[in-house]
Amino acid sequence: MLYFSCDYAEGCHPKVLEALTESNLVSTPGYGEDQYCEEAKKKIRDYIKCPDADIYFLVGGTQTNQTVIDSMLSNYDGVVAASTGHVACHEAGAIEYSGHKVITLPAHEGKIDAAELKDMLETHYADASCEHMVNPGMVYISYPTEYGTLYSRSELEAVSSICKEYDMPLFIDGARLAYGLAAQDDLTMADIASFADVFYIGGTKVGALFGEAVVFTRGNTPKHMITQIKQHGALLAKGRLLGVQFGALFTDDLYMEMGRHAIKQASIIREDLRHKGYQLFMENPTNQIFVVMENETLKAFGEKVAYGFWEKYDDSHTVIRIATSWSTSDEAVNELKKIL
Secondary structure (H helix, E strand, O other): OEEOOOOOOOOOOHHHHHHHHHOOOOOOOOOOOOHHHHHHHHHHHHHHOOOOOEEEEEOOHHHHHHHHHHHHOOOOEEEEEEOOOHHHHOOOOHHHHOOOOEEEEOOEOOEOOHHHHHHHHHHHHHOOOHHHOOEEEEEEEEOOOOOOOOOOHHHHHHHHHHHHHOOOOEEEEOOOHHHHHHOOOOOOHHHHHHHOOEEEEEOOOOOOOOOEEEEEOOOOOOOOHHHHHHHOOOOOOOOHHHHHHHHHHOOOOHHHHHHHHHHHHHHHHHHHHHHOOOEEOOOOOOOEEEEEEEHHHHHHHHOOEEOEEEEEEEOOEEEEEEEOOOOOOHHHHHHHHHHO
């Protein structure tokens, strides 16, 4: 069976595992108060050219999204997101569970439109009854989006500008950040840091066993952040495990090297699909490929390839996701091409 269902099917990059093994018997303080976490934070600050950034290591993506949103919002605030955004669709109601409504805007290939965001905010605050409504307190976007699409520099600038105008933090979900940055040449991680009030660098889907690095960029770290992380079940007692991993990810450009590998493999598969006449559900340049497949064909395909179900296309076709990752081998790509 070939596994193309997601980008976190394997364990971790060998260099990450090597770093974990080398540090395994070193005694350290708990909860991230160790030298490995401090070294990793310094590497990240240097990489994003943000020397004053506050960085915290959390255990996973859902915990990260819930913790960041809940810690930065008041109890009467909601978070604005695309209708297809991860916090709106695939977090099992984690944001609402913490008491914050997800206020959705139409999704345009997974992205929110800056003009529609401004119109929504203008309409909200022009309403004499707005004090009786959930207050839009934050904007959430992901890079890449759920559909593997990317905001351009101008689109990010526009959304960031509106957030500043309305004094709302912009939160960028970077669970697949390396794959997004590797798929274009217009933005760097330092640019992401300049646009966002808070963002996170995904490790779980990009070569780590687990873990995400949350970066507060503007001296806007919520009070008692460690306490809040712990309340949300996102604080690891053996926090050094996260520091060791991110230290390895940000050594010798490994993080972006893995991103570029996944994009190269996805590009090969995408071109093969086009050549063979398959219909792509949505064009995007990243590591997630969305294909419309006839249901009968899909039955035989699924016997050999683990894929991700996305949505029903019509009564006889289904949209599936094929995802590459840092670990997708040439052999797996060639075998997939034979099956296709």
